[in-house]
Amino acid sequence: MASLADKIYLNSPHFFQGILISFYNYRAYKARYGKFYKDYLNEYKQSEKIKLNELLEIQDKKLVDLFNHAKNNSQFYYDLYKDIHLKEGSSLNDIEKLPIINKELLRKNISNISTIPKNQGVISKTGGTTGKSLEVIYTKKNLQERFAILDLFRNSHGYELGKKTAWFSGKNLLSKKDIKKNRFWKTDSFHNVRYYSTFHIHQKYLKFYIENLIRYKPEFMVGFPSTMYELAKYGIDNKISFPSGTIKAIFPTAETITQELRFVIESFFKTRLYNQYASSEGAPFIIECNHGRLHQDLRSGVFEVLDENNKPTNKGRLVVTSFTSYGTPLIRYDIGDVIELTNEKCTCGNSNPIVKSILGRISDYIYSEEMGKINLGNVSNCLKGVTGVIKFQVIQNVLHEIDIIIQTDESFKKKDELVLLRNFRYRLGNKLKINLIKSKNIHVEKSGKFRIVKNNLNL
Known part of the structure; x- marks a missing residue:
């Protein structure tokens, strides 16, 4: 059943819907860009060039801090870790002593896992594409830290909040009148963002999306790559020429990037796609540098790649520990994705280890x-x-x-x-x-x- 706010929105004129979206975003941005945000942005910016051994020392200390916080503030982790201790200097080697948890275990015990009440944090829900959705709580500091990491990545490729952006996300923003008018977008004019529906990617509608993108002239595109791929494929198949130099960068979210998908999107929109990996639950970040290499961000968490026997391997399932998950701690969390590592080095100056490829969810x-x-x-x-x-x-x-x-x-x-x-x-x-x-x-x-x-x- 739709909420009162949803009913008001859906029955409002198109122009007023844009105002409501701007107001919603204002409130969301206020939480994301609070008093801790700039401090985190500067901290991560200054430590971008530090050496691997220093990164590992930071990672080791952060792991102990998270472990102690979870054990002292979560009934679930207290019971799970009551006979286990981690100490600085050896925590990364001893992490295998900790049991691995999965999404179902997290979901069943969520009330005993979270360390703060909902009204003291920010709620995040997973999309539910692999089953029932999961609700976690971020502390306000952790939320701002995550957006600092994400924005620093996007800033390195030219993006800044307020620059004209086309966003393809899971928000259901259209009314029946919009569909009749072949209008598949809503605009937050205050923040310079146009949201395009990902629920109406049908062959008969795609030309309207592309025509509007050409008129709107966004500098950046963000969102589900599967939607951008459908648009790009349609444009190529129908010999539509997207204006060169319009889009400066594309930032995909939520889905795995294949070589075919990247090639088609970059070919049609005539720009570079820069990949990053995280999750709604709060997984640590993997980000693509200017040289096109994927780097683990060791400051944001621990990445373990394990085989079927839970032993380290170069290609296997990803188990994460997130340093930005103090509200609902994720420690040795089997997130359901598969990645492949490499020992190669990158010449971009970033010392964080390289991920050869993100292969997507095990269910895929x-x-x-x-x-x-x-x-x-x-x-x-x-x-x-x-x-x-x-x-x-x-x-x-x-x-x-x-x-x-x-x-x-x-x-x-x-x-x-x-x-x-x-x-x-x-x-x-x-x-x-x-x-x-x-x-x-x-x-x-x-x-x-x-x-x-x-x-x-x-x-």
């Missing part, structure tokens, strides 16, 4: 008993050599069968169907049953995100 794969796990990148590459597919989604509900839902246009022919199935067979083997289902529209998640792969197995 198809499992074939014959071939093993086929990850998101390989699934998305099944469109190579295929024309006429507007959008597709792969769903696996049972072990021996998958559904491939495709949305096509008139150029999709029988030969394209055969190539598509052949590409999947090459990756999945011959034993898995494939159901090809044609659909007029494939829906996004309630959060506004679109998932190419939905694996509902409990493997």
Whole structure:
């Protein structure tokens, strides 16, 4: 049921809706950019060039501080750690003594995990694309620290708050009148941000998005890359020329970046995409530098990459400990993503270790008993050599069968169907049953995100 505020918003004129959005953002920015924000911004800026051994010393001390805070202020962690102690100088080596927790354990015990009441912090909710949403509490200081880290990253690529920005997020801001008028955006004129709906990325609407982006002339684009990809793909397919030099940088959020996705987005919008990794729960940051390399930010937390036996490996599931999660501590939290590390060094001057690739959520794969796990990148590459597919989604509900839902246009022919199935067979083997289902529209998640792969197995 819609709240009173939602009803007032949806029944207000278009111009007044923009004012309401500006007012909402004013309140949100007030919390994000409070009295601690500038101090954190300066602290992180000054320590950008420090050496790895100093970063590890900072990380070690922060780990002990977080551990003690959680143990002293959370009933859940007190019970979990009552026989465990960490001390400065050896905490990073001893972190494996701490039990690993996952999202379900966090969700079931959330009331005993949080260290402050909701009215003393800022509530953050995960999107729920992998199940029921999770609600965590940030301290006000931690929230401002996280935005300082994020803004420092974006500032390094030219962005500043107030510069004209196109934002693609999960906010459901449109009325029925907007849809009838082919108006798929709302503008916060005070903060110079235009929000584009990610719930209406349909072939018949995409030209209106692109035409408006060209007229609006944003300097930056932020948000779900799957939406930007659909727009870019449509623009390329329809030979639309996006004005060169308009967009200075693109900052994707929430979704995994594949090489194909990056190539298509950068080609159409004629600019660079700069990736960063964090999470609504409060995971530490991985950020892309000007040299195109992904760096762990050791000041924001601890990154462990573990195999199936919880032993360190170069490519495996990511377990994080976040130094900006004092309200709802995340310590050795199995976040459900997979990353690959490398020992290579970067010449940008940042000494933080390099991440070779972020491979996405563990659930973003198809499992074939014959071939093993086929990850998101390989699934998305099944469109190579295929024309006429507007959008597709792969769903696996049972072990021996998958559904491939495709949305096509008139150029999709029988030969394209055969190539598509052949590409999947090459990756999945011959034993898995494939159901090809044609659909007029494939829906996004309630959060506004679109998932190419939905694996509902409990493997």
